[in-house]
Amino acid sequence: MSVAAPVERRFPRTALMKLSPIKAMELAASRISGVVSLAQGIPSFDTPEPIKAFVQQKIADGSCAKYSLTPGLPQLRELIAESLLREGMHYDPDKEILVTCGSIEAIASTLLTLTQPGDEVILPSPSYASYQEVVRMAGCTPRFAALHEENNFAFDEDAFERCVTARTRAILYCNPNNPTGTVFSQAETLKLVALAERHDLFLIIDEAYKDFVYTREPYFSPAQVAAVRSRIVRVYTFSKAYGMTGWRVGYLHGDASTVREILKIHDALVTCAPVVSQYAAIAALEQGDPFIAEFRRAFKERRDRTVEYLDRLSHIFDYQKPEGAYFVFPRVKDTIRWARDSRRLAMDILEQAKVALVPGVAFGPSGESHLRINFGREMHDIDLAFERLDTYFRQQSATVPSPVVSPVVPQATEGHAVTRRHPFRQLAVPYLRTLARHFLRRTKPQVIAIVGSRGKTVMKRVLGELLGTRYRVRTNPRSYNTDIGLPLAVLNVEISTQSLRSIVRTLLRATWTALFSTEKPEILVLELGIRQPGDMRELLQTVRPNIAVLTNLTPSYSTDLEFLHTLQNEMRVMCQELGSQCQWLIDGDDALLREIMPTLATAPVLLHRHQWSPNEHGLLLQSNGHGYHVTRELVGESDRVSVQAAVMVAERWTKLTGDEINRFLAGEEGVST
Structure with a gap:
């Protein structure tokens, strides 16, 4: 009896491929x-009725029974x-x-068409999970x-540059990005594009979600x-915009010399796209615009609801606000237990809570420690x-955080592993504190x-954005807010525990x-993380803030009341330790924060929600005798x-002008560096 050969020998092309974790989660x-x-x-929406009615008519009159031309129906092309021309793109339909x-x-x-086995294709991380597998299917390496x-998953040009080798052939990405919802700007x-020109690379752009953009900046395609x-080569699908995921129809366009070669592969693989679906695409282009607008409004409402839930779970998640598509990637x-093992966490959530989410590691190495919603x-x-x-x-007991913060390394869960690292931590923390203090x-x-139970990450991001319009500003990345993470944040150094x-x-x-860097940030915006009694004194050994922003402590959603009182007591410690050395901005509507105020050596500036009111332009913010019109989202x-x-900090303790603040409130200014 013959013995079957190993998978690698019997199926060499697929041996390194795997089923998309998204599909695997749906199967589970x-x-x-x-x-x-x-x-x-x-998407939740069904294909619009006019599209279905048009297709039914075409089926009835026998138009769908035969192949179309391999490039597609001439009418559809x-x-x-015509639709591309309206978007500023000129392409020959033939x-x-x-x-x-x-x-x-x-x-x-x-x-x-564009690659040979052994070539390399650059993918952003995180990006759509199936890109990795289709690259491997072509015999290439992602x-x-x-x-x-920290910049809402923006492109890092240097990271792309470092990926380029003699074997690099193309860059493949999605805009708006799946899974982060980022809309990559024109700049x-x-x-x-310039990088692709320098290195003679192709750019393959998947614009499946281009119709769902929630910012006012015009969408731009290379x-x-x-x-x-x-x-x-630009790719588009009718699946998302028109509720047509089951119809399996889309298109690509590019230079004639490129498309002529792609056509050969397309013909060999599928002969032509399903004709019935091509007629659906015709109806979508002719009658679908009102439905896209309706879907976009609904998705924006659902995004806003999702973000509100994530704000209430700010002790569980940090997130970047999605600007497009219909995903958020907190x-x-x-x-949190299994924070560094997103597969295990997602599977436990599925089994225990009966909620299906996608583990972040599915979307590339930097996707670990995230979940896609x-x-x-x-x-x-x-x-x-x-x-x-x-x-x-609420039912999960919080685990002890790993000694150092790393976005890619699973936490040690065995007792002996934690014990083995503990001596290193005892040595590393004082040393890093000393370096951070010297740098400061x-x-x-x-x-x-920034200290509080809710909204610290959003606060950090917004403060960085406004103050960055004039100053050199740096904020601490992700969860670098602990006794060891804070000095690393001050030093602008990230760490991995992958090896000694x-x-x-x-x-x-x-x-x-600490000793030689020429970087001189003018402002550091630092989130301080409190987990247990004594944490504040530990953190204040690294930094002595000039300004402290105390955010909401009032219980919301599932926040543990015992933890809130611990946090309140640690804030008292902060007030007593810093005294008159620090300026204070406090949420004046929060009952627990008002209890802290008598311990302050100087009168705080109070933030109240009644300072907001609607007007014909959007919202009006009254602050320090000024009325600001707020039209940013x-x-x-x-x-x-x-x-x-951010406005209250800027107008009281910085040199930002009213014009600079107004431009920020209109959503006109960029992001901090």
Whole structure:
């Protein structure tokens, strides 16, 4: 009897591939009764009735029974060309547009055309999980360029540059990005185009979610740059915008010489896209615009509801506000069990809470410690899912955070592992504190500390954005707010516990930064994390803030009352320790914070919600005798309170002008560095 050969020999092309974790999670959820799924990116809406009626007519008159031309129905390609022209893109419907079986077939055909086995393709991390597998299917190697999470997962040009080798052939990305909801700006996109030109690379852009953008900045595609059309392949699907995920139809367009070659692969794979679906696409382009607008409004409402829930669970998650698509990608805080093992956490949530989410590691190396949440489902599903998540996290006991903060290394859960690292921690913390204090004495930045139970991450981001319009501002990344994370944040050094070598390398880099770095931040905005009694005194050994912002302590959602009182007592310690050395901005509507105020040596500035009122332009914020018209998008209470606090800090303790503040409140200014 013959023995079967190993998988690697029998199936060499698929041996390194795996089923998408998104599909795997949906399969697991299908085996459990009563699951609420916020996993797979399927919108809740059905295909609009006019599209279905048009297709039914075409089926009835026999138009769908035969193949179309391999590039697609001429009528459809002409309609696509007209829609592209309205968006500033000029493409020939006969030679430069190809109708495909959805976007993933378009991407697969493009990669099989442009690459050879052994080539490399650069992917942002995090990005859509299936990109990795289609790259491997083509015999290529994915290289991951980490996005800048603290800047809402923006492109990091240097990270892309570091990925380029002699074997790099293309960059593949999604805009708006799945899973983060980031909308990459025109400036970011043009930098990526310039990088592709420098290194003679193709850019493959998947714009499946381009119709769901919630910012006022006009959407920009590199396909609008006529000078580089020879290296651009742009992909689009009708699945998301028109509620047509089951129809499997999309298109790609590019330079005629490129599309001519892709057509050969497309013909070999599928002959043509399903004709019935091509007629659905015709109806979508002719009659679908009102439905897109309706879907966009609904998704924005669901995004806002989801963000409000995440604000209430701010002791569990940090998040960046999604600007497009219908996903949010929150980071799980280190105090949560399995925060560094997103597969295990997602599976436990599925089994215990009956909520399906996608583990962040599915989207690339920097996706670990995150979960992807799809807010494209019905509102009642979102409400029920977060109700169950609230119950789940209340029932979980918080684990001891790992000694150092690392976004990619699983926490040690065995007792002996924690014990083995403990001596290192005892040595490392005092050393890093000493380095951080030396850096602060040498560079003399103004330090703004944020303490509270809700909205600290949003507050940090908004303060950094406003103050960064004039000053050199730095904020602590992610959860770098503990006794060891805070000095690392001051030194602008990230650490991984993956090996002793990486730890030693980090300590050397921290030493060099403290002693020799030429960086001179003018303002540090630092979130202080409190987990237990005594934490505040530990943190104040690293920094002595010039300004302290004390955010909400009032119980909300599932917050543990015992923890709130611990946090309140630690804030008292802060007030007593800093005394008159510090300026104070306090949420004056919070009862627990009002109890702290008698311990202050100086009168605080109080923030009150009645300072807001609606007007014909949006909202009016009254502060320090000024009336500010606020037209920038504000999502949830944390966003509104953070903007209010940022304005109050800026007008009292910085040199920002009223014009600069007004531009920020109109959403016109950029983000801090």
